């Protein structure tokens with residue numbers, strides 16, 4: 001009905017384009033191949049789409065951190081509920097990230113090789129936001145900073161993330177301040193800290209009636225972990241299908257290097273707790 005009597009914005013009103021900056025967005029794709037290869041636009045658009053979703057994930061996960069902190073400070077459940085709600089959004093975005101590779105797989109290996117040389121030495125290693133996501137979730141490898149030396153702003157953001165408490169730190173600090181997890185001696189070994197964390201998760205699952213929202217947070221974090229591993233696996237499968245076992249443009253051994261990242265989990269304590277649960 002509204003469609004029969006369109007509302008045309010007056011010059012001083014916001015328009016679809018002014019709000020969403022679509023005209024800027026659709027001019028941000030600059031293929032390098034000459035003559036331009038048909039599939040290079042797909043290659044650029046898919047990466048840009050991933051980066052937009054990474055941006056949203058960082059925004060949501062920062063809000064999860066803020067909610068967990070506030071929930072712990074107030075000893076209240078509302079913020080824990082909100083953290084779980086936002087984490088659900090993150091898992092849905094991550095599901096899309098896993099699925100999206102099928103679009104890129106419509107590109108023939110021969111077509112990619114026709115313009116791949118132009119990209120070198122650009123590489124996914126230089127995705128600042130992907131690394132920020134890892135650092136934010138507690139997977140901090142300072143060696144990865146070196147790929148960002150040519151871009152000082154990205155380097156500074158990553159350095160900041162490296163120093164800041166991660167989502168994982170904030171999550172376990174919240175459990176400590178709520179008395180769910182005991183304080184661990186600051187000289188304790190990594191193994192002792194890991195065991196204490198897994199035991200705290202176990203106690204949450206054993207007290208379902210009082211810890212519903214915390215269980216929801218744990219379930220969403222576990223699912224997020226699962227989906228990021230799926231993302232890593234699909235990325236490798238797509239690479240093998242497209243370039244086989246060639247070296248990466250960023251200088252790694254390619255798929256065989258990435259396979260070593262498949263064991264990486266953000267929250268291994270959440271997985272360990274499942275083994276510790278007793279039957280019956």
Ligand code: HEM
Nearest residue numbers: 047050123124125127130239242248249250251252254261
């Ligand atoms: C034909 C398509 C693609 C190929 C052949 C490819 C290949 C590779 C290779 C070989 C690496 C290892 C680093 C290197 O030596 O360059 C890598 C890393 C990476 N790629 Fe891709 N990739 C492709 C598409 C994508 C897409 C669509 C994304 C989405 C953002 C992406 C994100 C990343 C990230 C974040 C890393 C770093 C992973 C880590 O350090 O664990 N790649 N890629």
